[in-house]
Amino acid sequence: MAKGWTKIETVNDNKSVESTSQKQRNLRNFANAIRNTKSLSPEDLKKHSDELFVAKNAEDAKLLEAFDSKKLKSKNAIKRALQLKKEQAKAEKKTQKES
Numbered sequence: 001m002a003k004g005w006t007k008i009e010t011v012n013d014n015k016s017v018e019s020t021s022q023k024q025r026n027l028r029n030f031a032n033a034i035r036n037t038k039s040l041s042p043e044d045l046k047k048h049s050d051e052l053f054v055a056k057n058a059e060d061a062k063l064l065e066a067f068d069s070k071k072l073k074s075k076n077a078i079k080r081a082l083q084l085k086k087e088q089a090k091a092e093k094k095t096q097k098e099s
Helices: 020-036 042-068 075-098
Strands: none
């Protein structure tokens, strides 16, 4: 290194403070998690995604209903309701243009 330069440590310079037994335990836990993770068939994935879509739509409708009756108090919920209203208006405008 040249005169006056300082060495800056990077991510690659960090030494692990874990012991070998801790590393082995972490690897074993990760291997167990991978081995025990269940993968769904494409039909089951489709069914699961349809259920989640229906649940999300029901929750959005409930949120909009609460917004219309001015029962929302959370700022995040109000923001989400306003966003949903804008999306609905945009979708209605798009369907009116098509027909």
